Amino acid sequence: MYELKEREMIFVFTGPHGAGRKTVAEMSGSTLGIKQVISCTTRPQRPTEVDGQDYHFITAEQFNEAQAKDEFIEVTRVNDYLYGIKNSDIEKIFKSSGSIYLILNRFGAETLQALYGDHVVRIFIYADRDTLEQRMRESGDSEELIATYLSHYEDEMAYREQCEHVFENVDLAHTVFDLTKTLDQYLNRNLLELD
């Protein structure tokens, strides 16, 4: 497990699929100079996705091999596909960024918090069910996929109580403004405490 230095923070974005976690995390992350640690997955790459940018897309054999070598800090299964964060990827991104962020389901958020304690800030992003359904439909997701994603909605929503911060993502600019301000406070607090 990577040993965190005092100033290093891990921001974990969690919440229901389609709530806008990726969108707001990327926008705030680029403003604050925080980089994302991406996961490895056996899920097929979507046409809009870039390998090494959205995920490391690997085969089930490659995943099993890495898991047998104990390379993952955490592994989860979603909709029959495997997802895992490699310790070496966390280490690599920390070398080029003072703090990092990840976009994970509730199990990943829970595991990272258990491992890294106060260094982890869980940010819960959500929108109401109808809004998510509408956004997924507009983005062209099939009815079957929408139903699969919505089947996890209540379970993901139940995790919001455990998170340090909760944002309802209605107006994008508004969410990103509030979120950036919140993350900045953690980053500045660390600088002030240690300087």
Ligand SMILES: Nc1nc2c(ncn2[C@@H]2O[C@H](COP(=O)(O)OP(=O)(O)O)[C@@H](O)[C@H]2O)c(=O)[nH]1
């Ligand atoms: N616990 C955990 N969750 C992950 C990991 N990688 C991705 N996830 C989350 O698991 C879910 C995967 O579903 P998917 O349909 O692939 O989501 P998308 O990539 O966000 O469109 C999403 O909620 C991801 O944020 C991981 O390594 N660990």
Ligand SMILES: Nc1ncnc2c1ncn2[C@@H]1O[C@H](COP(=O)(O)OP(=O)(O)O)[C@@H](O)[C@H]1O
């Ligand atoms: N506040 C918002 N209003 C409308 N659409 C949004 C908003 N935030 C995100 N979106 C859109 O919703 C979709 C899902 O966002 P995404 O960031 O991929 O969600 P997640 O990472 O939580 O699954 C994307 O098409 C994104 O452009």
